[in-house]
Amino acid sequence: MSEDQSHHRVRSVDIHAYQAWLFDLDGVLTKTAEVHAAAWKQAFDGFLAEEATRSGTTFAPFDPVVDYERYVDGEPRGDGVRNFLAARGITLPEGSDGDAPNARTVQGVGNRKNDLVLHVLATKGVAVYDGAVALVKALRAGGTPTAVVSASENTAAALAAAGIAELFDAVIDGHVVKDRHLAGKPAPDSYLEGAKALGADPARVVVVEDALAGVEAGRAGHFGLVVGVDHHHYADELRAHGADIVVTDLAELLDDSAPIGEGETGPPPRP
Secondary structure, rough: OOOOOOOOOOOOHHHHHOOOOOOOOOOOOEEEEHHHHHHHHHHHHHHHHHHHHHHHOOOOOOOOOOOHHHHHHHOOHOOOOOOOHHHHOOOOOOOOOOOOOOOHHHHHHHHHHHHHHHHHHHHOOOOOOOHHHHHHHHHOOOOOEEEEOOOOOOHHHHHHOOOOOOHOEEEEEEHHHOOOOOOOOOOOOOHHHHHHHHOHHHEEEEEEEEEEEHEEEEHOOOOOOEEEEEEOHHHHHHHHHHOOEEEEHHHHHOOOOOOOOOOOOOOOOOO
């Protein structure tokens, strides 16, 4: 098969055919996924080194690519701690929100990671994906409401640091998830809450995600379209977990003449 045959043109997405769009934050709107991955590594490696000393075992560091994507990406902070440590056969007491960053608890490890992220946000700011911002502005110019749905409790700080907070009609973040007792991704609860905040029918709403847990949430919530954003060359996994279409840059959705991914056909908008 020739290259032209294997990479055939596909139907574009009419971005204004949906009632609303819901965007994840890290890795979709802002380039903070790398910040979170590095913070998780520093927090987990410090804890794992202490555990190795305590137990007399060999220190095995956190992998900021494989472990991040598998256990913590898109998850509420506490779930990320539990997921990763469970994979290492470690169980910790839950602790409380105010635990010190060096506390040997789920909340303590999470707070250690959070302090590291806040330091980066305060000292270095946040870069955005230009294509994502262009898409959001185009949606808003056409009267389509938008919201951010993120497991991060630092969403408001990140949006402010990036200078894009005013582009969204609602924010469902880690604080909302915790306060309203919503299940974290891959459960669809937070995205369903986002659709509700915008007064939209999930069947006519788009979910935009880069995390496997996030596209799973979009599929589980029966949303009108789930867009996967592939920055790490795992488009097949995004599709397998629930993405209807996959792009490497959300600006692709603004160009009616450009294919949406390679060899993909996006589903038509639901009536």
